[in-house]
Amino acid sequence: MRIHVGRLIDGTGAAASADQVITVENGVIRDIRDAREAKTFADPARRCLDWSRYTVLPGLVDAHCHLFMSGTADPEVRHRQLAADFEEIRQAIAGHLARAAAHGVVAVRDGGDYGGHALRYKTEEAPAIPAGMTVRAAGRAFRAQGRYGRLIGRPPLPGQSLAEAIREMTAPVDHVKIVNSGLNSLVHFGRQTAPQFTLKELRAAVAAAHARGLKVMVHCNGETPVAIAVEAGCDSVEHGFFMGEENLRRMADMGTVWVPTAVTMKAYARMLPQDAPEAATAMRNFRHQLAQIRLGRDLGVRIAVGTDAGSLGVHHGQAVGEELGILTAAGFSIEGALACAIRVGGDLLDLPGNREIRVGNPARFIAVEGPPDRLPEILSTSRRFDGSLDPQERFLR
Template sequence: MKIKDISVFCSWLIDGLSDKIQENVLLTFKNGFISKIESVKKEDLSIDSVFDFSNCTILPGFIDSHVHLFMSGDHVLENRKVEQNNDYNKTKEIIDNNVRKHIKRGIVAVRDAGDNRGYTLNYKPQIPFYLNKCGKALYKEGRYGNFIGTPVSYYDLISELILRERNKINHIKIINSGINSLTEFGKETKPQFNEQELSEAVFTAKSIGAKVMVHANGRMPVEISIKSGCHSIEHGYFMGIDNLKKMADFNIFWVPTVYPIKAYLEKGKLSKLESDNAARILEHQLEQIFQAKRLGVKIALGTDSGSFGVLHGDSFICELKLLLNAGFSVVEAVKSATINASILLGLDEIGSIAKGKQATFIAVKGHPSHSIESLQNIEALYIRGCLHDQ
């Protein structure tokens, strides 16, 4: 059977690569890959043979670079406890549901950041969906991280723990600090690992072709992580300008996960002091993102979905809006969730709309300036050249 070319017309295109928004574009694809991108006049099109997305913006399929698929993002603490202790079948139901929520918002790939029993490693999505896995995150025994990882004790060799799951993982997740304090603004926790331990972990990960994502807040934990040669800093609250400069110099990605702190503000039962501090932390992180943009740090959007009040899919829109609040243009925010993330995740076929790339894209109603709001209700999602039934 001869496979036909498929053509799609849109009024606006954000391709993930260019800083410019293209107008009146005809995309043609065959066998799931883009074969042609042309600028056309709508009146010259034969509407019979073209799928018409006039008054729509087309964007590459999105990527969320930091999620915890094993949890729903519920803000009720008792429900969160249950999810952390579910058996595999119950967890699988939650993951299936979360994957559906991502797809609904046009998110076609995620990078998981850890679950406490490594269940995600055994999960295979039923629909076309990229899932980069790490299984259990690694944290220092006695420190923060038990609900998403496994402890590294004084007697353990971190390299052995990394090699144990070498055939199942795409990347390694290491936790190298605590979390933000809501009672003491900007309080820094000690690094969990020293530079030698982290360097050994990164060396071992690289030897099996895996990248390393490091959870780190505060100057010292981030500085040590950068020196170890890791690939991305997760959260990076209060890391400071010097660390941002080093990240730009060494091409280390930053996944700032801003929405989780806003979720606390919106859904947490906080005291006046805690809510004032949460608001200040949020402002401080947006200012750091603005500085990162100025310095040329590569930012990949990550939501930390599954965390307290951070729902899969929905929080992606919130995180995009927060990048706009930090001074990003719509195109820059889209790039952080497409091309930048595809480089970080090593997914070359997606993340941009260009000749030879996979025909995986979203159409949303209206001008690009409304495109982030329009993700609430996407017009169409094509995955590998096929229209996905929402």
């Protein structure tokens, strides 16, 4: 079959190309060529789908979310979610994955929850996960005793080191999540919190995880907590607010991925009462992070798109579009921002490397109705195409 697409974004960061005809055979992309050229060879007997109003691109990765929570501002619902048992939370997770899928997301990396609910859902409810969706889950994150992170994890047992806790973990996790700082202050702009673990502890922990074949994502804000995480050899720095230029340079050198989750601060600024000083501080935090993203991009830091969906005002699926928009505001082209969500995110989650739209790769992509520059706002129009399925089932909403 052939599909005439209005715009094609291959996912490498290359500029979109207009009016392309994609030929799909046996679920594989056999040919991609300019529509005018394709006409010359047009065989009227072979149907060509008209997707000229659509932009076609590979599916997106949300490299940081919390499936057990929704982005709702309703305090009653948020409170319930924080105390719910698995039966209750199961419905919520199903809804969040459906919303992510409806926004063109094909893979999510969960950053942990106190009950290990997302990991349990992934393990026990696999048939309920939307077709084509990959879920990677950390289970319960690790934090230090008495420090921030109660909602997403737990400390090692008394007398147990962080590395021992990781070595002795029996849950079938996909990666390890470690919390190594507090939250960003909404009262004191840029105030940093102490690291939760020493360099020695974190280095041993990362080595223990890597020995088990698990990558390590580290929640850290501020110069010292981030410096320790990077030096310890973590795979990704989560948030990284106020980390400063030295850390960005080091991450560019070491290839450490950064997941800035800038949308969280934008959401706080929007959701908090507008006359509250906290709303103004959230906006300053956001602008500071925007400047760091610009610098990180210039320095060549590998940046992935992660939303922290589940945080106040940060909705699964929708927030991916918002974070993409933020990356473009920080100097990325839309194609470059999408490469952060497709290529960098895919590498971080160890997804197959054949996800770009090119000849020889599986014919799997999403289509959104409109031009590339409107993409952050029109992700909710996305439809998914999988050429390996029966013709009637190829278009998955």
